Amino acid sequence: MSAEPAKEACSLLGVAFVALLLSACGGGGGGAESGASAGTGTSGSTTTSSTNSNSSTTGTGAFSLSATISGLDSSGLVLSVNGSSVSVSSGTTTQLLANSMASGTQYAVTIATQPAGETCSVSASTGTIASANGSVVVTCSIASYTVGGSITGLSAPGLVLQNSGADASAISADATTFTMPTPVNYGASYEVAVQTQPTGRVCSVSNGSGTMGAGNVTGITVACLPNTAILYSFTGAPGGGANSYASLIQGSNGLLYGTAEEGGSSDLGAVFVYDPSSSAASLLHSFVGAKYDGANPYAGLVADSAGNLYGTTQTGGAYLCGATRVCASNYGAVVKINPTSGAETLLHAFKGSVYADGEYPYDTLLLGPGNNLYGTTQKGGASGYGTVFRVNSSKGTETVLHVFAGGTGDGSYPYGGLIQASDGNLYGTTQQGGASGSGTVFRINPTTGATSIVYSFEGGSDGASPYGALVQAKDGNLYGTTGAGGAAGAGTVFKLVPSSGAESVVHAFAGGSGDGVNPYAGLIQATDGELYGTTVSGGPASDGTVFRVDPGSGAESLVYAFAGGSGDGAAPYGGLIQAKDGKLYGTTSKGGASGAGTLFSILLH
Numbered sequence: 001m002s003a004e005p006a007k008e009a010c011s012l013l014g015v016a017f018v019a020l021l022l023s024a025c026g027g028g029g030g031g032a033e034s035g036a037s038a039g040t041g042t043s044g045s046t047t048t049s050s051t052n053s054n055s056s057t058t059g060t061g062a063f064s065l066s067a068t069i070s071g072l073d074s075s076g077l078v079l080s081v082n083g084s085s086v087s088v089s090s091g092t093t094t095q096l097l098a099n100s101m102a103s104g105t106q107y108a109v110t111i112a113t114q115p116a117g118e119t120c121s122v123s124a125s126t127g128t129i130a131s132a133n134g135s136v137v138v139t140c141s142i143a144s145y146t147v148g149g150s151i152t153g154l155s156a157p158g159l160v161l162q163n164s165g166a167d168a169s170a171i172s173a174d175a176t177t178f179t180m181p182t183p184v185n186y187g188a189s190y191e192v193a194v195q196t197q198p199t200g201r202v203c204s205v206s207n208g209s210g211t212m213g214a215g216n217v218t219g220i221t222v223a224c225l226p227n228t229a230i231l232y233s234f235t236g237a238p239g240g241g242a243n244s245y246a247s248l249i250q251g252s253n254g255l256l257y258g259t260a261e262e263g264g265s266s267d268l269g270a271v272f273v274y275d276p277s278s279s280a281a282s283l284l285h286s287f288v289g290a291k292y293d294g295a296n297p298y299a300g301l302v303a304d305s306a307g308n309l310y311g312t313t314q315t316g317g318a319y320l321c322g323a324t325r326v327c328a329s330n331y332g333a334v335v336k337i338n339p340t341s342g343a344e345t346l347l348h349a350f351k352g353s354v355y356a357d358g359e360y361p362y363d364t365l366l367l368g369p370g371n372n373l374y375g376t377t378q379k380g381g382a383s384g385y386g387t388v389f390r391v392n393s394s395k396g397t398e399t400v401l402h403v404f405a406g407g408t409g410d411g412s413y414p415y416g417g418l419i420q421a422s423d424g425n426l427y428g429t430t431q432q433g434g435a436s437g438s439g440t441v442f443r444i445n446p447t448t449g450a451t452s453i454v455y456s457f458e459g460g461s462d463g464a465s466p467y468g469a470l471v472q473a474k475d476g477n478l479y480g481t482t483g484a485g486g487a488a489g490a491g492t493v494f495k496l497v498p499s500s501g502a503e504s505v506v507h508a509f510a511g512g513s514g515d516g517v518n519p520y521a522g523l524i525q526a527t528d529g530e531l532y533g534t535t536v537s538g539g540p541a542s543d544g545t546v547f548r549v550d551p552g553s554g555a556e557s558l559v560y561a562f563a564g565g566s567g568d569g570a571a572p573y574g575g576l577i578q579a580k581d582g583k584l585y586g587t588t589s590k591g592g593a594s595g596a597g598t599l600f601s602i603l604l605h
Contacts, residue, residue, distance in 0.1 A: 064099040064133045065107055067122075071140035077120060078113035079138070085112055088138075097136075105129045109136045117186025117214050119143045143186045145212055148179035149220030151203075158557055159203055160196035161222070168195055178222065184212045192220050194605075199558040202227035202603045225603075228546075228560045230568060232274060232281045232599040233592030234260060237267035241283065242596035244587035246300035246364065247521065247575040248274075251307055251339055256577075256585060256599075257284070259297040259311060263596065268295040269313065271337055274599055276581065281599070284342040291318035291328035294335050294346065299417070300364040300574065301337070302373075309337040310347075310373055310393060312361035317349030331359040331380065334373060334391050334398075347373075347396035353380050357400065358387035363417035363469060366426070367393070369446055374401075376414040376428060385412035385433070388426075388444055388451070401449035406433050411440035411453065416480075416522065417469040420446070421498055427454070427478060429466035438464035438485065441478070441496055441503075454501045459485050463492035463505065468522030468575065470496075471531075473551055479506070479531055481519035490517040490538070493531065493549050493556070507549050507556040511538050515558065516545035521575035524584075525551070528604065532559070532584060534572040543570035543591065546584070546602060560602060564591045569598035576602075 241260025294313025358377025411430025463482025516535025
């Protein structure tokens with residue numbers, strides 16, 4: 001065979017081979033379209049075969065589903081993927097949920113189990129696999145839970161609870177349950193405490209602190225009890241005292257000593273003693289007045305290191321008006337009392353303005369430098385406006401350190417006693433005088449008697465008529481009360497910077513059933529840092545109150561409101577003391593079983 005025929009034969013064989021291959025692969029469509037013999041079902045079979053082949057290709061499992069995760073800081077998260085569980089470890093940011101998923105496969109992802117202390121949610125949680133991998137977003141955050149519990153005995157308003165020093169919540173009277181306003185994050189600490197005690201009650205918190213777990217806290221208990229106890233009702237003359245106007249003092253022996261303006265064997269007042277451990281009260285000394293003794297003590301007592309008691313009487317007293325002649329002054333006296341026997345020594349009898357001496361001492365003495373006693377008289381002196389005096393506690397020798405001149409340049413009528421501040425000077429108040437005639441705070445050198453006005457009250461929204469002594473608080477400032485003035489005219493608590501004389505009203509009493517009226521006594525700063533005092537009236541029964549004031553914020557609340565009558569005290573003129581047992585003690589001038597006043601205690605915490 002020649003080369004050309006051979007070449008042609010090879011070409012025909014190649015074409016035939018290609019046709020055969022096309023036929024095997026379902027090709028040769030041109031033949032199927034033009035020939036009726038091709039429509040015998042071979043084409044239909046081929047098409048079905050082709051469709052099945054494509055389905056097999058897209059179902060080969062080439063796609064996956066995953067989750068992008070944020071905020072997962074704890075273990076325990078379980079996701080449900082089309083009913084199958086997938087556990088996710090703490091700290092995971094990307095998690096494969098499923099693979100080998102065919103195009104067109106639907107999926108649904110939900111939270112099967114939340115992680116410990118967290119709350120997770122799924123975004124784009126449902127969908128259909130198309131031509132690419134699928135994904136969902138899981139976002140986790142710290143879970144928070146409420147803090148609360150039960151309350152018993154809360155029969156009065158005013159209770160404020162706080163959590164971890166903040167998140168305050170006022171609790172209404174008669175509430176039996178509570179829930180703090182702000183939930184606490186899982187793993188964070190909580191500590192529920194009493195921020196403000198209710199009026200007349202003292203509440204304590206049990207099981208109040210811990211670390212927040214994965215659930216609401218409901219087991220905290222708040223138990224409230226009465227905070228005030230009437231320890232003794234004065235019985236009046238002759239066997240008891242009556243109408244105590246002064247604060248108490250606690251001796252080194254633990255006994256409480258005080259004075260009653262009336263009562264005693266001559267009904268001219270008495271010194272009494274009360275034993276907190278046995279609840280026993282008795283008269284230590286009865287004043288007899290006239291030219292033999294003092295009478296009608298308004299002031300409290302002060303003790304020296306040996307336990308001897310010193311005080312003043314508002315009237316009575318006697319002095320030598322000749323070589324041997326004894327004259328009754330009736331302007332008051334400074335006395336010394338033996339704390340065991342009650343034996344009294346009259347150290348000094350005030351002679352009055354005629355002798356340029358003081359008249360009518362009303363407040364407690366200060367045992368100051370050199371074991372000298374310092375005090376004020378409400379009247380007397382050359383001008384009749386009162387004095388500052390010093391008496392030697394051993395000899396009874398008296399020196400008038402300052403005579404108040406009144407008017408705009410000086411104070412007049414000092415009812416309150418003195419304190420010695422950290423700068424060594426003595427500070428006190430006058431009820432009148434000063435630039436506006438509304439009273440003053442003055443400073444006096446205990447040695448030279450040099451006196452200056454530190455502040456003159458302006459009246460009105462400022463205070464007016466301070467009756468009580470001052471107290472120097474831990475912040476170095478002086479705090480006191482005015483019996484009048486303030487926004488409601490019901491008195492104030494004020495602060496005074498001793499170095500500059502800058503004064504500010506810390507609290508203005510509003511009166512009515514919710515606040516006190518007319519604080520006549522000075523303040524004390526208790527071990528909790530709060531200032532405590534009394535008002536003569538105000539409160540729901542208008543029989544007086546015990547109040548507390550935060551010296552920093554000025555926040556004030558009633559600790560107790562007296563109800564008067566035979567079962568409670570009324571009209572507390574005297575201030576408070578904090579005894580060694582931590583309780584506050586004081587007296588009322590009225591109320592009690594005999595209407596002659598009471599001795600009471602207050603439990604703070």
